[in-house]
Amino acid sequence: xxxxxxxxxxxxxxxxxxxxxxxxxxxxxxxxxxxxxxxxxx
Numbered sequence: 001x002x003x004x005x006x007x008x009x010x011x012x013x014x015x016x017x018x019x020x021x022x023x024x025x026x027x028x029x030x031x032x033x034x035x036x037x038x039x040x041x042x
Contacts, residue, residue: 030036
C-alpha cells in the first residue's frame with residue numbers, strides 16, 4: 001500500500017507557513033529577552 005504524496009506536500013507547506021508566520025514573533029521575543037548573540041571584534 002502506498003502512502004499518498006499529497007499528505008507530505010500538505011504537511012510541508014503547512015509547516016513552512018507556520019514558520020513564516022511565527023518567525024517575526026520569535027525574533028522580537030529573542031531581542032527583547034537578550035537571546036541574540038553579540039559578535040566580538042574578531
